[in-house]
Amino acid sequence: MRQVLKKVTLALVASAACSVAIAQADKWPSRSITIVGGFPNGSGVDIYARKIGEALTAAWNVPVVVDAKTGAGGNIASDMVARAQPDGYTYLFGTAGTHAINPALYKKLSFDVENDFTRIAILGDVPNVLLINPKKHPDIKTCADLLKLMRDKPGTLNYGSTGNGASTHLAGAQFASAAKVDMVHVPYRGQGPAMTALLGGDVDMFFNQSAPAIASVKGGRTIALAVTSPTRLSALPDVPTVAEACNLPGFVSTTWYGLFGPAKLPADISAKMSAEIVKIVSTPEFKAWLTDTQGITPAADPSPAAFARIHKEDLKKWAEIVKISGAQVD
Structure with a gap:
């Protein structure tokens, strides 16, 4: 009997937790969202992040603030978001630099580029x-x-x-x-x-x-x-x-932009943010802005799953290029 009661209690607790999560997602976003960028005002990252922020503000009628936390090749911004509360109100406008190059470039990082973040969407090839x-x-x-x-x-x-x-x-x-x-x-x-x-x-x-x-x-x-x-x-x-x-067949050197949240971001909030970002960047008007003014190729598949695959591939690719360059930062 006790085991039956225990199972019933656990089921009720799980159901209640699920109801709370759904309620939170229904209310989200209810206040200002911050997108942290690791590069200065006027940089490509800053320009794109502000464009995304304007579109999200229009879609959800909440302020979206872009906050530049520069320094250490974007690591300061990355560390800030890695440590942020996973409540859906803090995101990182990351790059292949911050999340694929820096792991090979820096001897030690204060965060794990794969496990301390939630991938929301890949935002284009730069x-x-x-x-x-x-x-x-x-x-x-x-x-x-x-x-x-x-x-x-x-x-x-x-x-x-x-x-x-x-x-x-x-x-x-x-x-x-x-x-x-x-x-x-x-x-x-x-x-x-x-x-x-x-x-x-x-x-x-x-x-x-x-x-x-x-x-x-x-x-x-x-x-x-x-x-x-x-x-x-x-x-x-x-x-x-x-x-x-330059008569260099096959030469390509591009990076990517991507939006990350902290690790353990609730799945429903992550999915809602991802869906809205994908909707924004997939419109003909936004794609035209990317290609015609920024020189950025829109992602063929902006989804978190595609983002995870590209990220994993790039960690290996950029490690090899960093080795060739001889670059190293303590």
Whole structure:
């Protein structure tokens, strides 16, 4: 009899817990949501996160705040969200940098990129654009011109990046390895300082991420020699791929953006957030904004399951590229 009563009691407790969870999900979201980004205002991450925030605010009529917690290659923001309460009100706008490159780059992280987060949706494929300053190099019109100069004067040209081990650094390292050229890496603290260095003539080139790169090209401040994506970008249709322009068949260097929540986020809240994000990024208008202004290829499948598969594959891929680059951060 006691065993029967115990089983009945456990069933009632489980049923009550399920009812509470459903009630919580029905009420969620009832207050402000924060999306934490690990990179400065004006970066590609910041631009995209704010666009997502505006769409979520319109859909749910609650404020969505984008909070930039910069530093340590995005690790400060990642750590903050990994430690946040899994109540559905704090998310991370993560990247392949924060969640696939950094595990290989940093000797120790304060969080586990696979187990301390809930994957919500993958938000697109992000290429880099090979930029030069036309005032410093007026004779360079193509990637072939650049490679000829690099081979004529090995080790004399340099390239800026947004930081040691960032995608802007690793794209350059991949390029140097594939083209068999010697160029010097000069890391800066973010996109702004790196672009300032390029425009000021302190560096010869910059593999900048697509969104800020497109803005600088269309503004006439820089010239784009090539894009690191497998195909040309609709935002820069006249700019060839690295594979085309530099005679490097198969060359691709892209990363991704993705939305994460803390681990143990209730499944119903996670599913609701994921469904809304997928709905937003799948509209023709949003896809056009991504491709035509940001140079980002929308994810073919933004779902958490696809996100998990891509994340796992990228952990291995970027570990190999980091090894080639020799980059390491204590």
